[in-house]
Amino acid sequence: MFDYHVHSNFSADCSIEMETMIKSAIQNGLKEICFTDHNDQDYKDSSISFDLDVENYCKEMDYYQKKYENAIKIKKGIELGIQPHIIDNYEKLIRDNEFDFVITSIHTCGKKDIHKGDFFIGKTPKECYRQYFEELYFCAKEFNNFNIIGHLDLLKRYANHVLPQNTIQFFDIIEALFKDIIYRGKGIEVNTSGLRSSLKETLPSIDILKLYKSLGGEIITIGSDSHFTEHLGYRFPEILDNLKNIGFNYITTFENQKPIFIKI
Numbered sequence: 001m002f003d004y005h006v007h008s009n010f011s012a013d014c015s016i017e018m019e020t021m022i023k024s025a026i027q028n029g030l031k032e033i034c035f036t037d038h039n040d041q042d043y044k045d046s047s048i049s050f051d052l053d054v055e056n057y058c059k060e061m062d063y064y065q066k067k068y069e070n071a072i073k074i075k076k077g078i079e080l081g082i083q084p085h086i087i088d089n090y091e092k093l094i095r096d097n098e099f100d101f102v103i104t105s106i107h108t109c110g111k112k113d114i115h116k117g118d119f120f121i122g123k124t125p126k127e128c129y130r131q132y133f134e135e136l137y138f139c140a141k142e143f144n145n146f147n148i149i150g151h152l153d154l155l156k157r158y159a160n161h162v163l164p165q166n167t168i169q170f171f172d173i174i175e176a177l178f179k180d181i182i183y184r185g186k187g188i189e190v191n192t193s194g195l196r197s198s199l200k201e202t203l204p205s206i207d208i209l210k211l212y213k214s215l216g217g218e219i220i221t222i223g224s225d226s227h228f229t230e231h232l233g234y235r236f237p238e239i240l241d242n243l244k245n246i247g248f249n250y251i252t253t254f255e256n257q258k259p260i261f262i263k264i
Contacts, residue, residue, distance in 0.1 A: 002032045002253050002262065003233050004077070004101060005150065005191060005223020010037040010057045012048050014227040018060055022068055024229035032073035032253060033232070034101050035061060036150075036223070040081030041089055044113040050081060054097060075254065077101035079150060082139040083108055094145035101254040103189065103223075104143060105150035106136050114154070117161040125163040129155055133173040141180050147257055148221055149181065151191040151203040159198075167208060174208060178215045187219025187252060187259070188212060190243070192234045202239065210246055219252050219259050240264050 003025065008018040018035065025033045037057060040050035058076060065074045080090050082104045094102055109132050112119040120128050132155050140149060151157070152174075156164045167174065181187065191203040202209075212220075220243065224234045243251065243264060250261040 001030045001233055001236060002222065002251065003030055003224050003226070003236070004034045004075075004221040004253065005036050005079070005103065005189060005225045006033050006232065007037055007225070007227045008035055010035075010052060010060075011227070012038065012050050016227070016229060018064060021226070021229060021232070022064055022072065022074065025232050026068070026071050028233055030072060030233050032075065034075035034077040034254070036077040036079040036101065036103050038079050038081065039093070040107055041086045042083060042108075043081060044108045044111060044118065045116055052078065054078075054093070058097065075100040077103065077254075079103040079105055080146065081105055081107040082143060083111065084135065084139060084142070085111075087139065087143045090143065091145050098256070100256060102146040102257065103148055103150040104140065104146040106132065106139070106154065109135050114158060117158070120158070120161045125165050126169065128162050129165045129167075129170055130173070133170045133177070137173050137177040137180075140177055140186075146186065147254055147259070148187045148189050148219065149177075150189055150223070151193070151225070152188055153204045153208060156199060156205075157194065157197065157203065167205065171211060174211065175215065178212050178217060182215060182217050185219070185259075187217060187221065189221045189223050190239055191223050191225050192236070192239060193225035193231075195235050196231065206242065206246070209243070213247050218248070218250065218261075220248060221252050221254075
């Protein structure tokens, strides 16, 4: 029970205080959580800011790590909303701070917002998906200071904007992406947020997880993407069973950005 995608009120889209999340995690029997609050530089929705207050974020986590050290492990993470033109900024950010764990995710593509739907205007669904995966591949290849890719097939979450596509159409890009990150000692997450929606499946889907495993992928974390206490550890026992059935023997936690393999 290790939840490696947890948000707090340091993320602009979450109102739950860090200590409230920690107490709930303890009550729910989690052994370890990693806070991964958003830092999305140059986010393309002016109504919200995802510029993380890194200094105070880290100070607060340091305090709670000591306060609850006998009850739960708390790891210091961050979720970076990557775009090609801000890669150098993020390289410096991670070099200048001591994080246990770094997720890289795309929330903006082609310098257009995904959540509001601007990115999807004027393109076919297939064009949207291909551009998204191509930009994700480019960013992952050019960015060094991250550990895993978050919610890899994110676009299917936005069926209200674009018709969901069978990701097999884009396995050429995804396979190239996986070969690159596996060689470099990086991995992916199983994000359970999709199970709480009409999708009824994880991000990424089972077929993508099978592809990752078939290519030799071993580094894999599980994250609830919690913005509310009730979502912590959401359906993790089921996910562990699924991973074992696919052939994974371990899940991964991190310390000082070094993977620790936990037998399933």
